[in-house]
Amino acid sequence: MGLKLYHYSISGPSRSAYMAIKTMGIPVEVIIIDLMKKEQLQESFVKINPQHCVPTVDDDGFVLWESKAIACYLAEKHGREDLYPKEIKHRAIVNQRLYFDSATLLPHIRAINHPILFEGVKEIRKPLKDNLNVTLGFLNQFLSESKWVAGETMTLADIAISSSIATVSALDWDFSEFPNIQRWFKQCEAIAGFEENIKGATLYGQAVKKNLEK
Ligand SMILES: N[C@@H](CCC(=O)N[C@@H](CS)C(=O)NCC(=O)O)C(=O)O
Known part of the structure; x- marks a missing residue:
């Protein structure tokens, strides 16, 4: 269990979610979705994210996509006020x-x-x-x-x-x-x-x- 990131480094939004997770030091399993091979359209991925885009995270069963929503959610969850201020x-x-x-x-x-x-x-x-x-x-x-x-x-x-x-x-x-x-x-x-x-x-x-x- 824990955090999974469905990722493809050619994608800018995916790279930004990856950096946010690394900056917060959150242990993560990175699963590559090769967009060049259209892997995002595989049934197993579309089941997780019907919009079939990266980045997508699965946080112990809570699935979220949109890179900024992911980063804000994780910063809130991990109390990273320095990265996403409360003020x-x-x-x-x-x-x-x-x-x-x-x-x-x-x-x-x-x-x-x-x-x-x-x-x-x-x-x-x-x-x-x-x-x-x-x-x-x-x-x-x-x-x-x-x-x-x-x-x-x-x-x-x-x-x-x-x-x-x-x-x-x-x-x-x-x-x-x-x-x-x-x-x-x-x-x-x-x-x-x-x-x-x-x-x-x-x-x-x-x-x-x-x-x-x-
Ligand atoms: N606004 C989204 C953009 C996500 C997005 O467009 N991802 C593209 C790669 S840059 C993708 O996965 N495309 C494959 C598809 O939509 O089938 C975000 O910030 O996460």
């Missing part, structure tokens, strides 16, 4: 950054990568590149005000956003206009499981880059 305004800022990742940053990253991975597109289109750079500009601005994305200490928001930035970085993105992101991303190397984050993002980046016109 309501601090928590609100952490939540705002988590939603920023889900609703703004990740969709702009996906808008670039999905057509290249799945629709035969062979370039990073300029409007999509510009959109992502505008979003990175917002993140750079948040980071001009604090050491970490939601204050002076590391929280779940840093873990989530560092998985998205690892994906962007693996596309050899030009971060020269975003010095605060560069400084912060270097700090993120201290996050437990960050090596797995970089490994998975690199595989993702390679898959995208091999489809680009040389």
Whole structure:
């Protein structure tokens, strides 16, 4: 029994759940769901998660998916107020950054990568590149005000956003206009499981880059 994580390191959200679990030091059985082989559609997995996505956790029979919901649940369960503050305004800022990742940053990253991975597109289109750079500009601005994305200490928001930035970085993105992101991303190397984050993002980046016109 204990905690099981259904995981695939190419997935940014899955990497972020993995890092959250490692940061909290929770013993975990990691079960790889190979999305390239469509293992998420196996009957046994769909039974656990009808939405068939990673990350998914099974915590002694309690099944949960959505990377941020997983991280928040585990932080609450394990009393990790440092990662998910109880003070309501601090928590609100952490939540705002988590939603920023889900609703703004990740969709702009996906808008670039999905057509290249799945629709035969062979370039990073300029409007999509510009959109992502505008979003990175917002993140750079948040980071001009604090050491970490939601204050002076590391929280779940840093873990989530560092998985998205690892994906962007693996596309050899030009971060020269975003010095605060560069400084912060270097700090993120201290996050437990960050090596797995970089490994998975690199595989993702390679898959995208091999489809680009040389
Ligand atoms: N918002 C979700 C995203 C989960 C998601 O889209 N996972 C993708 C990989 S990045 C997946 O498992 N796709 C396979 C499928 O939906 O069949 C989260 O943060 O966990």
